[in-house]
Amino acid sequence: MITETNQACDLVIFGTKGDLARRKLLPALYKLEKSQKIHPDTRIIGAGRADWNTEDYINVVKKAIKKFLNEKFDENIWKKLSSRLNFFNIDVSKDIYFLELKKILHEKKNIIIYYCAVPPNTFNAIFSGLGKVNLNYFPSRIIIEKPLGISLETSKKINNQISKYFLESQIFRIDHYLGKESILNLLALRFSNSFFFHSWNNKIIDHIQITVSEEVGIENRWNYFDQMGQTRDMIQNHLLQILTIVSMDQPKNITPEGIRDEKLKILRSLKKIHLNEINIKTARGQYASGVINGRKVPSYVEENGANKNSKTETFVSIKVDIDNHRWCGVPFYLRTGKRLAYKYSEIVVVFKKMSNNLFQEFNKNLPPNKLIIRLEPNESIKIEFLKKVPGLSKEYKLINDRMECNYFNINNTKNFVDAYERLLFESMRGIQSLFVCRDEVEEAWKWIDPIINSWKKTNTLQLYKSGTWGPKNSDEIIMRDGRFWETFN
Template structure:
């Protein structure tokens, strides 16, 4: 689908996200000839920078994050699209400079102001969302063709999420609001939709009668780094589980939507969120583990514990790890545990979904049933995107001995086509007006409604998160959590060579 002419405005245009992800993504799409010749990118921020100084900043801070070799001619053409505007987001008077920058260049053939696609990407703290939207409206910069993209965190609880929805909703209609979750832009997540709803093979098996459990893991080797100021008031539950992991759970568990249209898909995801079994104080204590990393080793290098990070509170109770057992009260999933896990300073950088099927009922071979590894489907999101199916197969030789084997689908090898990063795909969807991979307001509120009792319980709980050494897979209690059901996390269950 072709992209019509646009102006893309990055609030927080000199910030880390813009430099590392957003501008490299737009350069990649420019090189791929996805952008109209007259499309413009306006970066705004508080810094008093000249146009030349800002372009030098991009050269220094953004260009190194482009993965492919940079064509210098294409790079100069890309930089020619970019304009820097100094702007105080909270000051209505500042928006005159943005209005001036958005006026068409003399001689440029463009759509009228009311018909031109104008996207405002708010890569700012959420406390600025309301003021930016209100000031854009006061400056006459919002039209029916305008769109706004909201970066996380989208609130820190249900009340603040509702307030964000209300504040932005005063200016933009729901159909103009793009709440972004970059995990939904990953190729593998969309291939999960293709796997489920483009093949007849899995649908009869995608239910409680055949699936033992589902595991969703997002693990990072990195610590909090320079995000401690944000992270210590957020923690792993708000930062990762409430959004990324719950969105992945919804795609695994949702009923087949009537179509791939935005509201059909988002209605199906919303139904999953509303069907998640609510925690009581008792089940919460039994089914959720929170941890905090201590000093240890990552790739052979010693790293400090969370409380030894620069400026970290010495008695911080902020969780850097969460593992939980969730259940969905529907006919399809009743009784199937969903294990969600995320953490920092873990043994590997990994994001994957594991759908594990039930054990065979009886072995006809000279092996006990317990020696058979259950079949499993593994959807890898990072570091290498792909799918694998684990099956039992006969080993070579004259004995009928079975061992686990793996059927592998590597997207890069299979399709031999250039890969798009998540932000590339999602930015293209915004520019094309495709809302399917973006959260709707009621989805956001439903996710917070389910998570909030956990936060409330932790606020009143005097216990500290369980410690775990950096470079491990988290607290021992996380293994015990899944072990009580006679199961193991995938890395613990892998057969030894």
């Protein structure tokens, strides 16, 4: 494992002109500079095809940070960050450019980190280009973004390509949800509190819901999204990663290997969904036109560059069963979609009702206790419980109440870090705990692929109006079990 925490790095960002770099990576680097987490001798090298010099690049970076930074821009911090910036014009299809890059990187003996903020069809040119000029030597690191393929077969192809040139200990597969404060807090919540630790099982929990809801549509990404769909784009990585952290057993230790081993056990325990179950346990939808925040929005097939006959899903919900001792009989309901009523992400743990409630004589249809973990917006933990109605009545009337722990209210918000800020910092430290290993990616595809193949044999796509909570068959999945989706509040 690479664990140096105090060495200078050369961070090479391939695709530095792109949306990911401008929206996420550059503002994250600014914040790391602000918190003094970057080694004084670390360099940031933007690599892309552009007729720019370093001064041009500095101006582009400043403009991007000012636009996408969610706090006040500080010229003193910018002065420090801008002194690290360099630009390298590169055509990744030509070896000569990698030889020139090698000269720049060998000016210093820094640990090199390559961030591939590029489409997957560019990955192999970068991997092989670095390998041919021996820029893949240990302990250099390489960060790759999703999507890692569109199937198990294509994912293996990408992993085989990168494995020709880099060791697994050098490869950092990023899933930004794993860098969220609330996801990390799940480990502390589950494994450091006895009242959660001892109740996290099928004796106490009725079911668990995981929702990632988006207000936006595909945002001019037709060519990318229509090939992927919401299942490949969100379920295969983000939601299954959340599910593994929610459901895994306690690791032997808090190391990358310890955590990954337990997550893998969950992925390998997911029950397959067969063709005869596909319309019972899954729902697919595609957004029609509607209104979001008072603004009319077009349907999916009316987006720029759209194929009017597309059957790609923009919404999916799935009932997941885990075949192990802890979770036998406890369903996990996953749902995610675009152009829904609100943007939010949360985990809802619904506990079983008491079989013999002392107060049931005076109360009918009491709600269950719930633990609600809000991932965004306003990360928080809420516990819903029953209490007595105040007053002099001889009857013990109960009402539902809520205790809330809001991270932004009880913690110093200066200590809060963005997901990309955290993941970039961890990559500089060489710690892989928050990154996804090859086995995790491929086990997720093994479970997802049969579902996608079954959909091709059934006509299960339903339209839903933009600004709603998705198609009706999504509600039917959970209502069939006598349950209902928790609503945003």
